[in-house]
Amino acid sequence: MFLEVKNLTKKYSNKTVLHSLSFGVDQNKILVVLGPSGCGKSTLLSCLNGFITVDEGTVFLDGQNITKLYPEERDITTVFQSYSLFPHMDVMQNLMYGLKFKKISRNDARKKALKMLHLLQMDEFSNTKIQDLSGGQQQRIALGRSLIVEPKLLLLDEPFSNLDEKLRLTMRHELRQIQKELNMTMVFVTHDQQEAFSIGDQILVMDQGQIQQIDTGQGLYSTPKNHFVLKFIGDSNLLDNGEYIRPEDIVIKSDSNGDGRIEQMDFQGSTINYLIKYKERVFHVTCLNRIEPLKVGTHVDVQYKVSKLEEK
Numbered sequence: 001m002f003l004e005v006k007n008l009t010k011k012y013s014n015k016t017v018l019h020s021l022s023f024g025v026d027q028n029k030i031l032v033v034l035g036p037s038g039c040g041k042s043t044l045l046s047c048l049n050g051f052i053t054v055d056e057g058t059v060f061l062d063g064q065n066i067t068k069l070y071p072e073e074r075d076i077t078t079v080f081q082s083y084s085l086f087p088h089m090d091v092m093q094n095l096m097y098g099l100k101f102k103k104i105s106r107n108d109a110r111k112k113a114l115k116m117l118h119l120l121q122m123d124e125f126s127n128t129k130i131q132d133l134s135g136g137q138q139q140r141i142a143l144g145r146s147l148i149v150e151p152k153l154l155l156l157d158e159p160f161s162n163l164d165e166k167l168r169l170t171m172r173h174e175l176r177q178i179q180k181e182l183n184m185t186m187v188f189v190t191h192d193q194q195e196a197f198s199i200g201d202q203i204l205v206m207d208q209g210q211i212q213q214i215d216t217g218q219g220l221y222s223t224p225k226n227h228f229v230l231k232f233i234g235d236s237n238l239l240d241n242g243e244y245i246r247p248e249d250i251v252i253k254s255d256s257n258g259d260g261r262i263e264q265m266d267f268q269g270s271t272i273n274y275l276i277k278y279k280e281r282v283f284h285v286t287c288l289n290r291i292e293p294l295k296v297g298t299h300v301d302v303q304y305k306v307s308k309l310e311e312k
C-alpha cells in the first residue's frame, strides 16, 4: 500500500476522536473519507499531514514512516474548503509560490505554472488578480498550487462545498481527469455521498471516529455491512431482522384491485419519488420518469425485492 495507516488513535483531552483506524490507499487512487459532521474527518486529515500529532499508531507513505515528521518534512499538500490563496499576488505568482522552496529555476517554475494553468483550463487568466476570479476559478488555482509541487499525497478537505451545485459537478469531473493525467494519490474528505460516489475509487465510511466500512460506492450500496452504512448511504425501507428494500427495488403499476395506494408524489425530473401505503406500512418508491406520474389516491399493484444485511 502506498499510504498505510495502522491503529491510528487521536484524543482531545481524554476524549477519543479517532479509534484505532487502520486502512490503506494504493498509489494513483482516490480514497474518499465520508461521514457525518463531527465524525473526525478533518482530524484524520490533520493526522496525515502532520498538523496535529497522533496519540497512537503509525502512518507510512511510500514505505517511509512519517508518523513523527513535521508537516514540511512530509511530501503531502492539502486543499481546503476556503481557498487560502494570496490575495496580493496574481494567478501565476500564486501557482509558482510553492516552487520557491524547490530547487528549480524561475524559468522552469514559469513553464510548470503555465502547464498547470493549461491543465486547469485557465490559460487566459495568468495575470488575473485573485479577487477578480470566481469562486470556482479560485478553487481551481488552489488545487493547481497544491498539485504543482507534485506531492506524493494530496489531501482535500471538502474542497468544493462552497461552490454551487453545477460547478461542483464540473469540478468533480475535472478533479478525476487531473488525477488521472498526473497519476496522483489522494484522500478526499466529504459529507456528501454523491460526491463520494463520483470521486472515490474506494470510500471509507466513518462514524464517531470509527471505520464502518471501506468499499467501492457500488459495494457500499449493494452490500452495506451494518445499519449505519445502510441508513447513511442511499435511501431504504427498513424491515425487521436486518432486511430492507431499496426504493428502486419496488415496482408499482396502476391497478384498481392492487393493495397499494399512492400517498404522496414528488416529481424530480428524471425520477419520481412516491410514498405508498402497502399492508399498513409506508414505503419509499423511486421510479424512472417513463410513464405519466401516478396521482395521489391511485391504487397500485406492488412487486419488490428484499435485501438483507450481512451483519445485524
Ligand SMILES: Nc1ncnc2c1ncn2[C@@H]1O[C@H](COP(=O)(O)OP(=O)(O)OP(=O)(O)O)[C@@H](O)[C@H]1O
Pocket: 012, 017, 035, 036, 037, 038, 039, 040, 041, 042, 043, 044, 191
Ligand atoms: N482542537 C480540538 N479540541 C477539542 N476537540 C476537537 C478539536 N478539533 C476537533 N474536535 C472534536 O473532534 C471531533 C471530530 O471533529 P472533526 O472536525 O475532525 O470532524 P469532521 O468530521 O471533520 O466534522 P465537519 O464535517 O463538521 O468538519 C468533534 O467532536 C470535534 O468537536
